[in-house]
Amino acid sequence: MTTPNIHARFSCTYPDFNLNVDVSMPGTGITALFGASGCGKTTLLRCMAGLQKTDGHLSVLGDIWQSDTHFTPVHQRPLAYVFQETHLFPHLSVHKNLTFGQRRVADRDRKITIEEAVSWLGLEPLMARMPSGLSGGERQRVAIARALLTSPRLLLMDEPLSALDQPSKQDILPYLERLRDHLAIPILYVSHSVNEVARLANHIVMMKHGRVVAQGPLQETLARVDQPFQLEDDAGIIVQATLDEIDTRWHLARFRFDGGELWLRQDERLNVGDQARIQVLARDVSIALMRHQDQSIQNLLQAQVDQIETEVSPGTTLVRLVAGNTPFLARLTSRSAAQLGLAPGQSVWLQIKSVALVD
Numbered sequence: 001m002t003t004p005n006i007h008a009r010f011s012c013t014y015p016d017f018n019l020n021v022d023v024s025m026p027g028t029g030i031t032a033l034f035g036a037s038g039c040g041k042t043t044l045l046r047c048m049a050g051l052q053k054t055d056g057h058l059s060v061l062g063d064i065w066q067s068d069t070h071f072t073p074v075h076q077r078p079l080a081y082v083f084q085e086t087h088l089f090p091h092l093s094v095h096k097n098l099t100f101g102q103r104r105v106a107d108r109d110r111k112i113t114i115e116e117a118v119s120w121l122g123l124e125p126l127m128a129r130m131p132s133g134l135s136g137g138e139r140q141r142v143a144i145a146r147a148l149l150t151s152p153r154l155l156l157m158d159e160p161l162s163a164l165d166q167p168s169k170q171d172i173l174p175y176l177e178r179l180r181d182h183l184a185i186p187i188l189y190v191s192h193s194v195n196e197v198a199r200l201a202n203h204i205v206m207m208k209h210g211r212v213v214a215q216g217p218l219q220e221t222l223a224r225v226d227q228p229f230q231l232e233d234d235a236g237i238i239v240q241a242t243l244d245e246i247d248t249r250w251h252l253a254r255f256r257f258d259g260g261e262l263w264l265r266q267d268e269r270l271n272v273g274d275q276a277r278i279q280v281l282a283r284d285v286s287i288a289l290m291r292h293q294d295q296s297i298q299n300l301l302q303a304q305v306d307q308i309e310t311e312v313s314p315g316t317t318l319v320r321l322v323a324g325n326t327p328f329l330a331r332l333t334s335r336s337a338a339q340l341g342l343a344p345g346q347s348v349w350l351q352i353k354s355v356a357l358v359d
């Protein structure tokens, strides 16, 4: 049996813009729609929601919402849409805003209870408050809970954090991670922030000029040497790891992942056993043919060379390596790469100068 997923094919023409996509996305987790301003992310979401009527096909978890002969109207699509602006009812308390969302769904179709939504989004202390007394981040958490209480089969989020200041963004990210890990429904998440995507997404779809130029699981796709995302200095990979040990004397924490271990500066928010995403930038990774003990770098990993892309920019080579099942990227000068004589399959040591938790 194939896993139910989302398949979207749309073409839509504006005077100065054409959207032309044909993309399949997973039926669970967070899929990030990523790309520069004006590339068509919101237009694609609007087509999926049925807000933009255009030629196309859309199936969501086995149900056809649009085909050549059928168009499910917006109000009959079981989806919820969370925008940058929250649109809460100003005259209703948080509690009443939430029950309003839930009342739109018949009892038998309710899949998420108020208690669940309140607990996932940490709204217990806010229930009696009015929207005008909430911070931007709190308002957005209420808006997300209200959206979930309509028991959607698909959640669309269009830059939900972009109206928030940096501290509010940091506050809300753990709640979104919780939804990613606990919610059974797929989330399409529009963003142009690499950090947000690195922290939240399971899958990534990159758009450019109205088309999908790359897509795939987050870790694999970020580790492509052909760099469809053109992240340049930000090119790097994400390691999914578990905190294994805290060395209080040196304020360091050891994280285990499929391929070895990495030492990071201790972070008070994390305890042994916690999962975290760690970012390793390609520019912070160098390659040695032998293990050097006489140097200060803490993080050394044995890895195999997988792919080499020479001259990604003048004088620069990008190398994809694999430690266990985890891909890494190293950015070297093309001269160093040539001097090392790297070849696919070769066993080498990665020297990682700097690693950071994604936050």
Ligand SMILES: Nc1ncnc2c1ncn2[C@@H]1O[C@H](COP(=O)(O)OP(=O)(O)OP(=O)(O)O)[C@@H](O)[C@H]1O
Binding pocket: 014, 015, 016, 017, 035, 036, 037, 038, 039, 040, 041, 042, 043, 044, 192
């Ligand atoms: N109703 C419309 N009429 C004409 N052009 C439109 C319309 N809606 C969007 N466009 C154009 O389509 C292009 C894609 O817009 P869209 O909002 O989908 O991009 P985006 O990737 O979501 O951008 P941003 O990240 O800035 O929100 C833009 O050039 C925009 O000006």
